[in-house]
Amino acid sequence: MKEYELVIIGGGPAGLAAAVAAFDAGIKDILILERDHSLGGILNQCIHNGFGLHTFKEELTGPEYAARFTDQVLERGIEYKLNTMVMDISPEKMVCAMNSEDGMFMIPAKAVILAMGCRERSRGALNIPGYRPAGIFSAGTAQRLVNMEGQMPGKRVVILGSGDIGLIMARRMTLEGAKVLVVAELMPYSGGLKRNIVQCLDDFDIPLKLSHTVTDIEGRERVEAVTIAKVGADRRPIPGTEIRYECDTLLLSCGLIPENELSQNIGVELSPVTSGPIVNDGLETNIPGVFACGNVLHVHDLVDYVSEEAAAAGRNAASFIQNGESTESDKIELCPEGGVRYTVPVYLRPGKMNDTVTVRFRVGEVFKNSSIVTYFDDDEVMRRKKQIMAPGEMEQVILKKSDILAKPGMKKITIRVEEG
Ligand SMILES: Cc1cc2nc3c(=O)[nH]c(=O)nc-3n(C[C@H](O)[C@H](O)[C@H](O)COP(=O)(O)OP(=O)(O)OC[C@H]3O[C@@H](n4cnc5c(N)ncnc54)[C@H](O)[C@@H]3O)c2cc1C
Incomplete structure (x- = not known):
C-alpha cells in the first residue's frame, strides 16, 4: 500500500479532530482507519x-x-477507510490492517495517532455471585440496543454503577417505558457528572444508593430479582442490609478502560493508574512519532475536552512530520499528590513545549472547599479554590512555557489538593 505521512487509528471524535488539526497544520497526506461502518465513534x-x-x-x-467533525474531514478531503480493523503497529510505524475489500495490508506511516477510545468493564471482572441468566447487559450495550437497534432490553431495571453511561441509560430506559428501580454505587460518591445525576435520576425520582453493591442475581433463564446490600469502608457487603428488587434486567455501568492492546504490542508504556499511554507535553508516547488522544489516553468526562486534546495531538504530529524527532533531553516530571490521582501529560520538555500546556487530571475522592495547588519544585506558583471536586469530573491546570523557562533546572512540578 502507499505510504501516508499520518495514519490515525480510530474515527471517533478524537481521530476526527486530530485529522482536521493535522491537515490545517499543513499535513495533507492523512489516512483514518475505522473498524466500524461509519465515522463518529461511540x-x-x-x-x-x-x-x-x-x-x-x-x-x-x-x-x-x-457530524460537525465528520463534515470537516469530508470538506478537507481527508482519506478514511471504514470496516477496517487495525491489527498491529510496529515500532517503525508500519500499520497492519484488514478489511473485506483489501484483505490484510500494511501501511508505512511517518507518524501515527492512537485514537481507539475505550471499552466498558465487563461483568466477568466484577465477580458478582449468582447464575448468568439473560437480562444482564453493560449500559453501553443497552444504549446501542435502544438507540440504534430499536430493541428494549427489559421492563424492570436495576443499574449497578453510577458512571455517566449508567445515569444516561436510567433516564433513557424510563423515557422508553421501563421502570428503573434503583441505581446502586459501590463508592460513597457517584462516578458520573453532577449534571447527569440531577437530569437523569433526580428529575425522574430514581433513587441512587451510594456505598451499595449487588450481592445476588436470581433467575436461571432470565434475571428474576437482584439483591443489593450496603458496603462498609472495606467495600464488603454488610449482612442484614440487603434489599431485594424483582426485576428482569441488570445494567452494569462500572467504568471504562482505554482500549490499549495495540499500544501495548508496539511497546508503548502504559500508566498503571489510567491504563492509557504515558505521554509528554506533545501527547507523544515513549515511541517517537506515536501520539495518543481521547479516551484511549485517559477516560474523559466531556467529549469537548476529547476534541481539544485530539486537536493538540494532530498539530503535534504535524510538527513531528515537518521537523523530525525532538532532540530535547531535559524532562520535567509532573507529580500528582494529595488527592490527585494522575496527570496527563506525565512529563514536559521545557524547550520543546508549546506556549501553554493543559494538564488534565482527576481527584481520587470528593473534596469540598479545597484548592488545586501547583508547585515548581518546592515553590508554590498557583492556587485555585474549588467549592467541590469529585472523581467523576476532570480538572485541569494550564502551565505557561514562559513561567517554566523562568525557572531553569527545575526537576518536578507537583499538583496537589490542599484544604482551604
Ligand atoms: C458505551 C459508551 C457510551 C458513552 N456514552 C456517552 C454519553 O452518553 N455521553 C458522553 O459525553 N460520553 C459518552 N461516552 C464517552 C465517549 O466515548 C467520549 O466522550 C468520546 O466518544 C471519546 O472519543 P474517542 O474518539 O476517544 O473514542 P470513541 O468514540 O470510542 O472512538 C474510538 C473509535 O476507534 C475505533 N477503533 C478502536 N479500535 C480500533 C482498531 N483496532 N481499528 C480500527 N478502529 C478502531 C472504534 O470503532 C471507534 O469508532 C460513552 C462511551 C462509551 C464507551
Missing part, C-alpha cells in the same frame, strides 16, 4: 443532547456533534 449511539456546550456553544446530540 457518539453515534449517544442520542441525548448536552454535547458541544464548550466547543460549539450549542447543545447537540452525540451524532450531531460527531
Whole structure:
C-alpha cells in the first residue's frame, strides 16, 4: 500500500479532530482507519443532547456533534477507510490492517495517532455471585440496543454503577417505558457528572444508593430479582442490609478502560493508574512519532475536552512530520499528590513545549472547599479554590512555557489538593 505521512487509528471524535488539526497544520497526506461502518465513534449511539456546550456553544446530540467533525474531514478531503480493523503497529510505524475489500495490508506511516477510545468493564471482572441468566447487559450495550437497534432490553431495571453511561441509560430506559428501580454505587460518591445525576435520576425520582453493591442475581433463564446490600469502608457487603428488587434486567455501568492492546504490542508504556499511554507535553508516547488522544489516553468526562486534546495531538504530529524527532533531553516530571490521582501529560520538555500546556487530571475522592495547588519544585506558583471536586469530573491546570523557562533546572512540578 502507499505510504501516508499520518495514519490515525480510530474515527471517533478524537481521530476526527486530530485529522482536521493535522491537515490545517499543513499535513495533507492523512489516512483514518475505522473498524466500524461509519465515522463518529461511540457518539453515534449517544442520542441525548448536552454535547458541544464548550466547543460549539450549542447543545447537540452525540451524532450531531460527531457530524460537525465528520463534515470537516469530508470538506478537507481527508482519506478514511471504514470496516477496517487495525491489527498491529510496529515500532517503525508500519500499520497492519484488514478489511473485506483489501484483505490484510500494511501501511508505512511517518507518524501515527492512537485514537481507539475505550471499552466498558465487563461483568466477568466484577465477580458478582449468582447464575448468568439473560437480562444482564453493560449500559453501553443497552444504549446501542435502544438507540440504534430499536430493541428494549427489559421492563424492570436495576443499574449497578453510577458512571455517566449508567445515569444516561436510567433516564433513557424510563423515557422508553421501563421502570428503573434503583441505581446502586459501590463508592460513597457517584462516578458520573453532577449534571447527569440531577437530569437523569433526580428529575425522574430514581433513587441512587451510594456505598451499595449487588450481592445476588436470581433467575436461571432470565434475571428474576437482584439483591443489593450496603458496603462498609472495606467495600464488603454488610449482612442484614440487603434489599431485594424483582426485576428482569441488570445494567452494569462500572467504568471504562482505554482500549490499549495495540499500544501495548508496539511497546508503548502504559500508566498503571489510567491504563492509557504515558505521554509528554506533545501527547507523544515513549515511541517517537506515536501520539495518543481521547479516551484511549485517559477516560474523559466531556467529549469537548476529547476534541481539544485530539486537536493538540494532530498539530503535534504535524510538527513531528515537518521537523523530525525532538532532540530535547531535559524532562520535567509532573507529580500528582494529595488527592490527585494522575496527570496527563506525565512529563514536559521545557524547550520543546508549546506556549501553554493543559494538564488534565482527576481527584481520587470528593473534596469540598479545597484548592488545586501547583508547585515548581518546592515553590508554590498557583492556587485555585474549588467549592467541590469529585472523581467523576476532570480538572485541569494550564502551565505557561514562559513561567517554566523562568525557572531553569527545575526537576518536578507537583499538583496537589490542599484544604482551604
Ligand atoms: C458505551 C459508551 C457510551 C458513552 N456514552 C456517552 C454519553 O452518553 N455521553 C458522553 O459525553 N460520553 C459518552 N461516552 C464517552 C465517549 O466515548 C467520549 O466522550 C468520546 O466518544 C471519546 O472519543 P474517542 O474518539 O476517544 O473514542 P470513541 O468514540 O470510542 O472512538 C474510538 C473509535 O476507534 C475505533 N477503533 C478502536 N479500535 C480500533 C482498531 N483496532 N481499528 C480500527 N478502529 C478502531 C472504534 O470503532 C471507534 O469508532 C460513552 C462511551 C462509551 C464507551
